[in-house]
Amino acid sequence: MNAIKAVSLTLCYSCVAISMVTVLIPQKRTRRVMSFAVGLFFISTFITVVSAQVSEIDFHSPNVAEIPIPTYHDADSQEVVAQMTADHLTQALNELLHNEGIDVKDIKLSLKISDEGRISVVRAVIYISEKDIDKMPAIKSIVYRNISKEPEIHVTGEEAQQVAE
The missing domain is CATH 3.30.300 (GMP Synthetase; Chain A, domain 3)
Incomplete structure (x- = not known):
């Protein structure tokens, strides 16, 4: 759950930062270069956070002997x-x-x-x-x-x- 929260927060902060930078980009020639740089920043940030959070997830499936089985008559x-x-x-x-x-x-x-x-x-x-x-x-x-x-x-x-x- 913490992994999803971290990815979501990073995604939101990145979107806000990109929106502010996009507003400041001039309309002429530098717009394409800056749009490319902003997109590259967004993708790299997202990939970095996702890869860091995925490495923390334990994909180990529990052993059947580890699962408690309730006993009742x-x-x-x-x-x-x-x-x-x-x-x-x-x-x-x-x-x-x-x-x-x-x-x-x-x-x-x-x-x-x-x-x-x-x-x-x-x-x-x-x-x-x-x-x-x-x-x-x-x-x-x-x-x-x-x-x-x-x-x-x-x-x-x-x-x-x-x-x-």
Whole structure:
């Protein structure tokens, strides 16, 4: 990165210097000679800087043994993926239900990852307040359309706390 920065700065400074010298060049016979000299100066400056910076670059490719390989267990990574997916699905369902005017107390999703890598919802539990009892069919419909699993709906926030404990 420093090499690119050095080449760019030199290029910019050279362009500024050449522009100033070009303005001072008379319009008659000396213009051709001076233009040639300025061009030669620009090219030599650019080549010098590029060659100096290229010599500093290490083109050595790393040995395979030098590259660190992270170690993790497949089951651990699957648990992390399942938890992240459950969190994102919970957030998305919460937003969908909120947009429909349904105040959800809590959403609990249990996911499973198959051997083929497919993620499926095993269990969906939604906790709502008593004022949203009449919206249970809408809740079931929204959740089923989005995760293809009919949720268990519990009507008090107290049960959500008991399950979490």
